[in-house]
Amino acid sequence: MTSPTTYVLVHGAWHDGRSWNRVAPLLTAQGHRVFTPSLTGHGDKAHLLSPEIGLVTHTDDVVDLILDHNLNDIVLVGHSYAGMVISSVANRVPERISRLVYVDAMVPTHGENAVDVMPLTQVLIDRAADSAQPWRIPPLPEAPAPFGLFGITDPDDIAWLKTTLADESVLCFQQPVDMSNPAQAAIPRAHILCAGNEPSGVTRRPIPKLQPNGTPSRVHTLDTGHDAMVTRPAELSALLLETT
Template sequence: MPHPTTYVLVHGAWHDGRSWNRVAPLLTAEGHRVFAPSLTGHGDKADLLGPEVGLTTHTDDVIGLILEHDLNDVVLVGHSYAGLVISNVANRVPERISRLVYLDAMVPTHGENAIDVMPLTQALIDGAAGSAQPWRIPPLPELAAPLGLFGVTDPDDISWLKSTLTDESVLCFQQPAEMDDPAQASIPRAHILCVGNEPEGVARRPIPKFQPNGEPSRVHTLDTGHDAMITKPAELCALLLDNS
């Protein structure tokens, strides 16, 4: 068996650590160490959601986990909004990260926030502005098949996913990514894109041809909806293992 790898799986907006429930056991079964924390405001930390929770909070969550367990050579996987989170983490503790994996994720440059990467995010903020609590954004609604709920279409899976989703703080989408440490640029990166049933009007920024370290970009695709960890866990696991 190859040397065990440490994976830290970071969920996207509105989700929690349980979104990785089908992927984590597959990685563990291959002998690897896996952490899938819930970020502040989600899962077992849902009661901590407030207007002050932002990208910085979530960055601190992941760094706290890494330091608490003294993790090194970490493969840091970020889904969706968590592309911003893992970028920030890599900037703060680059010496502990061996690889970044962006799973259908926002990929920022230094100083960009979620709105810069995906302008549609501003519409969600504007939609919340007239509510009683304008700082909180409810989860996206279920759409007609084949779009479903974040690309999940199985009725049982949709029911389960709905039970895990919680609101997101506006500040998460407004705070900028910090990527000014030259050391983070040397970390290898891989991108996994979910393709085939993207919602209309959701434009994905093209992946640059080259990584910040100068190597050609590693881009993989999965023919599935946005929440690949739920809809295609085995296929996703295979890609994560292949890039170890």
């Protein structure tokens, strides 16, 4: 029997740790250890949202979790914006991470911010600038089918997701990622792309053919919308297990 794996699943912008509610039990049922923290400004930390909350804050959240629980050999998974977070965490504690998995996620290089990786993000920042609280970016609105809310179209799932969403601080999208530690480049990476319908204006940056460690990139595809952890939890869980 293989030894248990420790998974740390990091949610994307506007979401919280509950977004993994359908995935975590499938991993724990296989004997693995799973952590699904809510980043500052979200979930049980929603009351802490402020203009000072940014990528550095969210990196600290995950690093603190890892150190507080003395976690090692981690499969660190990031969805969407959390691709920025896990890249930054890997720079801080590379010796504790066995693999990075980017789930329909931003994949930065050193010094980039979320706007660099996905320029459409600047549109959200510009819209917020005209509001009463220009540092807050509200969740994306529900769109007509087949796009739905973050790729979710089931009415019950949409209603549930709306109860979990919260505003994001502009600084999260403006702070650059630090990937200057050479040790982070050696960590194997895998990518899971959601290939369902995408709204116009959303341009996906191609995954590089080679990982930073020089080996061919591992890219998997799911035929579903952006929030695969809600729409295709079994398939996503199987891919997470496959990457270990």
